[in-house]
């Protein structure tokens with residue numbers, strides 16, 4: 001099963017990958033390995049940071 005997961009690159013960048021849920025590592029765009037990041041999921045529908053309840 002593939003899901004969206006956040007990975008943290010060795011350089012400190014957080015990347016998002018659509019990858020198998022059991023994967024522990026992913027390849028970052030910079031070529032370095034990125035390990036699975038334990039963090040709050042980012043919601044794609046609210047990427048601006050503004051509250052969706054605002055008019």
Ligand SMILES: [Zn+2]
Pocket residue numbers: 009010011013028029030031032
């Ligand atoms: Zn990287």
